[in-house]
Amino acid sequence: MRLYCGFVAVVLGISIFLLSCVGDSDNKKIITVTIQPQKYFAEKIAGDKFEINCIVPNGSNPEAYDPSPSNLVHVGKSVAYFKIGNIGFEMAWLGKLAQNNPAMKIYDNAEGIEILTGTHQHEGHVEHQQHEIEVDPHYWSSPKQAQVIARNMYKAFVELDPENKDFYRKNYDNLTSEIVRMDTFMTQKLAPVEGSAFIIYHPSLSYLAHDYGLKQMSIELNGKSPSARYMKQIVDTARENNVKVIFIQKEFDVKQAQTLAKELGCRIAQINPLNYNWNEELEHITNELSR
Template identity: 30%
Template sequence: MMIIRYCVFALFMGLSGIGAESSTKQKPLVLVSVPPQAYFVRAIAGDSVEVRSVVPADVSPETYEPKPSQARAFMQAAVFFGVGMSYEASLQARLASTNRALLYVDLAHRVLDHDRHDEHTHTKVDSSTHAHDPHIWLSLKLAKPKAQAMYERLCAINPAYKDSYAKNLAALFARIDRIQRDLGAILKEQKGRAFLVIHPAFGYLAQEFGLEEIALEEDGKEIKLKALNRLPKIVEQKRIRTLFIQPQFDKERAESIAKTLGLNVEILDSLNENWEESLYAFAHKIKEQ
C-alpha cells in the first residue's frame, strides 16, 4: 500500500506544471474531501466557484487513495476542505511542493474542541477506541462553525462575492436551524434507542439526538469474529430489528450478517451529496426501524 501511495504522489509531483494552464477567467476550483461538503460550498458560493469531491460518492473515504487522474485538479485548486480523513495528511504534505497556492483546511480541527474531541463516543461491539471521528458533516451541532470556516476561506479566494456569500451563509444558518427543529420533532420519541450500523458514521447525530450507535466496523477494517459472536446478545438486549448498511461497503457481507441475526436491512448513505436529504432520511429510518 505504501509503495502504491508513493507512486501516486510521485506522479503528482511529475505533473506539477499542469496548473500553469489554468486561466484567470476560470472560476476558482474548490476541492472537498467527501461529497456532502459540496452541499455547503454550493449553499454559500452558488455557481461562483467550481466544486469537486476528491472521494467519489460510491467509495469509502477511510480506505481511499487519490488517483493520478486527479492530479490536474490538485494543481489548479485554490482550496481543499478536508475533514481529517487519513489520506488527507499525506496528500497535503506532498502537495505543498507542487501547488503552494493550494490551502488545505482541516475543518475537523477548526470546529472540534481538541480537549474534548472524544466526547462523541460510539458504542462498539469491538473494544478498541476511535481517537478521531472525521464524520463531522453528519453533525448539526458542528454545521454552523464548519460553514463559517468555509465562508471565511471562500471570501478570501473570491472577495468580490463577500456580500453575496454573507447573505447565503445567513440563509444556510436558518436552514440548519429548521433541520435541527424538524429532526428533533421526528426523533423526539426515539431517545435512548439503539441502532446497528456496519460503519460508524452517525455518531455525532446519535449523540445530538440521544440515540446510541452500535457499529460493527471501525476505520474501514473488516468486522472481527469476536464482535460477531457478541452480536446476538446485543441485538436482543437493545431490541434491534434493523441493520443499516452504506452503499460504499460490502453489501453481501452485511446481508449475510443480517440474515443470521434475523434483521431487516436498510440503506443509510452517509456520503449523499444532498446533505439535507441524508439527514431527513436518517431521522425517518431511525424512527421507522
C-alpha cells in the same frame, strides 16, 4: 512504503505536466474539497463566485482513494483546499498536495468540533471492545456539527474574497436556515425513539447518535472485520436494546448484515453518508431511525 511514495511522486509529476498544458480559459477560481457533503455546503455559500472541485468522487471510499492525474490538475490550480480532517485520503495526500501547490491556502472545516470516536457506545457489553477505535470524521451526519462546518467555510470565503462578503453572508444565512430546519426535523422525529440503538457496519453516524440521544453499535471494529466473539457481543447487546435497523453503506458487503438481520429479526437500510445531497440523505436516515 517506498513504492507508495514513488507512486505519489510520479502522479504528482504527471499533474504538474498536465497543469502546464492547461490554459486559463476559465478565470473562475477553484477551491478543492475532499468529500461530496463539503461540496454541497461550499456550493451553497460560494454561488457562482468559485468553482468547487471535489477530489473524492461519488461511490469512492475517502479512506483509501488515490486521485487521478485530472484530480491533481484541479488541486494544482486551486487557491484553497477545504479539509475535513481525520480521513485517510487527507492523511496520505494533503501534505504532498500542499507541497505541489505552495500558494494554496488550507482551511480546516472541522475546526471547533468536539471529536468523537467510532461508535459512541456508552453502555452494554460492546463498550470495552471499542475504546481503541479511531476518531470518526463524519461530523456532517449531525446538523449541529454541520453548522460549524458551514461557519468555517463562510469565514474562509470571506478571507479569500472580502469584496463579496455580503454575497457570502446572504448565502451562508440561507444555508444556516436549511441546517436549522433539518435539526428541527430530526429533533422532532427522533424524540420518541431517544435512547434506542441501531447497528451500522462502519461507524459513520457517531455525531448523529451523540447529538440526538441514540446508541450506535458498529459491526466493523477499528477498520477490521469483527471476530466471532465480538459478533456474539453485538448480537447480545442488540437483543438487550431491541435493535430494529441495521444500516449498511453502499461500499460495504451486505452479506454479513443480512445474516445478522435474520438472526435479530430486524430490517436492513442502505445509506450513503457521503451523499452530495446532504439534506435528503439525513432525512432518509432519520425516517429509518424513527420507524
